[in-house]
Amino acid sequence: xxxxxxxxxxxxxxxxxxxxxxxxxxxxxxxxxxxxxxxxxxxxxxxxxxxxxxxxxxxxxxxxxxxxxxxxxxxxxxxxxxxxxxxxxxxxxxxxxxxxxxxxxxxxxxxxxxxxxxxxxxxxxxxxxxxxxxxxxxxxxxxxxxxxxxxxxxxxxxxxxx
Amino acid sequence: xxxxxxxxxxxxxxxxxxxxxxxxxxxxxxxxxxxxxxxxxxxxxxxxxxxxxxxxxxxxxxxxxxxxxxxxxxxxxxxxxxxxxxxxxxxxxxxxxxxxxxxxxxxxxxxxxxxxxxxxxxxxxxxxxxxxxxxxxxxxxxxxxxxxxxxxxxxxxxxxxx
DNA sequence: GCTTGAAATTTCATGCTTGAAATTATCGGG
DNA sequence: CCCGATAATTTCAAGCATGAAATTTCAAGC
Numbered sequence: 125x126x127x128x129x130x131x132x133x134x135x136x137x138x139x140x141x142x143x144x145x146x147x148x149x150x151x152x153x154x155x156x157x158x159x160x161x162x163x164x165x166x167x168x169x170x171x172x173x174x175x176x177x178x179x180x181x182x183x184x185x186x187x188x189x190x191x192x193x194x195x196x197x198x199x200x201x202x203x204x205x206x207x208x209x210x211x212x213x214x215x216x217x218x219x220x221x222x223x224x225x226x227x228x229x230x231x232x233x234x235x236x237x238x239x240x241x242x243x244x245x246x247x248x249x250x251x252x253x254x255x256x257x258x259x260x261x262x263x264x265x266x267x268x269x270x271x272x273x274x275x276x277x278x279x280x281x282x283x284x285x286x
Numbered sequence: 287x288x289x290x291x292x293x294x295x296x297x298x299x300x301x302x303x304x305x306x307x308x309x310x311x312x313x314x315x316x317x318x319x320x321x322x323x324x325x326x327x328x329x330x331x332x333x334x335x336x337x338x339x340x341x342x343x344x345x346x347x348x349x350x351x352x353x354x355x356x357x358x359x360x361x362x363x364x365x366x367x368x369x370x371x372x373x374x375x376x377x378x379x380x381x382x383x384x385x386x387x388x389x390x391x392x393x394x395x396x397x398x399x400x401x402x403x404x405x406x407x408x409x410x411x412x413x414x415x416x417x418x419x420x421x422x423x424x425x426x427x428x429x430x431x432x433x434x435x436x437x438x439x440x441x442x443x444x445x446x447x448x
Numbered sequence: 449g450c451t452t453g454a455a456a457t458t459t460c461a462t463g464c465t466t467g468a469a470a471t472t473a474t475c476g477g478g
Numbered sequence: 479c480c481c482g483a484t485a486a487t488t489t490c491a492a493g494c495a496t497g498a499a500a501t502t503t504c505a506a507g508c
Contacts, residue, residue, distance in 0.1 A: 137413035139424045144316065144412045146431040151313040152358070154306065154434065157441040163496095171464060189486060196314070201465055203488060208463085225473045225486045250306045251299035253439045261430050262301045268423050269308040272316065277415045279319040325466095333494060351456060363495050365458060370493080387456045387503045 154253055161249050166242055171197075173246070175205050176214065176231065176239040185218060185230030214238055316415055323411050328404055333359075335408070337367050338376065338393065338401040347380060347392030376400060 159170050178194050179186060186194065192202040206229055209215035214235035218228040231239065257265070321332050340356050341348060348356065354364040368391055371377035376397035380390040393401065419427070 136421060137409060139421060140413045140416040140419060141409050143416060143419065143424050143427050143431075146428050146435070147309070147313055148317070150431040150434045151309055153440050155310070156358075157439070159496095160441050169463075187486075188488095196318075197464090198466055199487065200467085200489075204464075223474075223486085227487075247299060247303050249439075251302045253437050254302040254305060254434060255439070256433050256437055257302060257305065257430060259298065259301060261426075261433070262305045264423075264426050265305050265430050266308050268419060268427050269305075269312040271418050271423070272312045272416060273308070275415050275418060277319070277411075277417070278315050279322050321466095331493075349456075350458095359494090360496055361457065362459075362497085366494075385456085385504075389457075 154250070157253060158246065158249060161245070162242070165245060166238075168242070171201075171205055172209060173239075173242060175202070175209065176235060177243070179215065179229065179231045180236065180239050180243070183230070185228040187220070187226050187228055189226075191229060209235070316412070319415060320408065320411060323407070324404070327407060328400075330404070333363075333367055334371060335401075335404060337364070337371065338397060339405070341377065341391065341393045342398065342401050342405070345392070347390040349382070349388050349390055351388075353391060371397070 155170070162168050162170060162173055174195055175191070178191060182190075188202055188206070189199065191206075192199045195202070206215055206217070210217060214232060216230055216232050216235075218230060220226040220228050254262075317332070324330050324332060324335055336357055337353070340353060344352075350364055350368070351361065353368075354361045357364070368377055368379070372379060376394060378392055378394050378397075380392060382388040382390055416424075
């Protein structure tokens with residue numbers, strides 16, 4: 125606790141690496157559980173869930189490019205996922221008046237109902253998984269995670285409101 | 287079906303959900319940066335890096351099943367990644383004496399040298415990305431992340447030493 | 449010796465993901 | 479009008495990931 129600024133303490137880098145490994149491990153564990161629950165209980169996947177969540181939030185629909193930007197995934201990726209969701213009747217493609225290039229994508233009634241159920245279950249799962257985390261720990265985590273997320277060394281842009 | 291605990295504050299679940307969303311977002315941002323750095327600087331991918339890291343640690347080699355268990359991915363997945371690493375001369379397949387079913391997999395000299403460079407660069411990237419996290423925050427994060435990782439509600443097993 | 453079951457791995461079908469290239473449509477000049 | 483630049487999207491090839499089915503080998507028991 126006494127090195128103010130001389131380059132960097134050698135252990136600091138090691139400790140940060142440990143944080144990253146723990147972060148990755150914990151996230152993958154939780155994610156794997158969520159994925160499995162989605163598969164077993166709703167016969168769906170996390171990417172599909174993510175897409176439905178975005179469309180649920182923007183009731184008026186999103187253009188394909190807006191959707192891929194919101195989810196921070198590639199355009200081509202969204203094309204495939206939407207294709208399957210349309211086939212399953214959860215999503216609808218609507219032409220944009222006055223621009224034949226773009227397509228608007230939005231939830232169908234069925235999609236809306238399905239996602240409502242999934243979202244409720246999802247919230248329950250997550251709360252159960254994190255049940256050992258007391259409120260103060262949650263506060264600390266949120267603060268630290270935001271710090272990480274705002275690092276200027278990160279490649280990806282972080283403009284949007286999410 | 288487990289009964290919800292009676293004395294839970296109503297906002298607690300919401301806050302935990304927020305923690306999860308932040309966790310996922312921060313992890314994906316860091317991961318995306320690491321992936322891009324691996325691609326640009328070493329023309330490789332995170333899954334390949336993970337495999338090399340595991341083999342680097344176990345100098346005497348690992349059986350395919352041990353490898354997939356260590357990385358917590360499916361067997362078939364490892365088969366494909368190893369195939370490509372062998373093609374690139376970074377990994378070697380060795381038959382196991384006395385058991386024609388199994389194969390041992392280990393790094394070649396080239397694989398060892400390549401990974402050494404990658405690991406050093408990787409540590410540098412991560413330390414830079416997390417540079418805004420003071421040591422105290424690191425300690426807190428590690429504690430909380432371990433708490434999450436030990437949740438009994440998680441599906442995946444967490445036996446191994448990693 | 450056979451048979452039967454378990455173990456180690458591969459194969460397969462399907463879906464997600466990316467970056468790059470191709471396609472189609474819009475828009476602002478000339 | 480046409481031309482070139484830009485925008486919105488799709489297509490494509492390659493790799494990653496899964497769970498399930500198929501393959502090959504081993505290890506006992508009878």
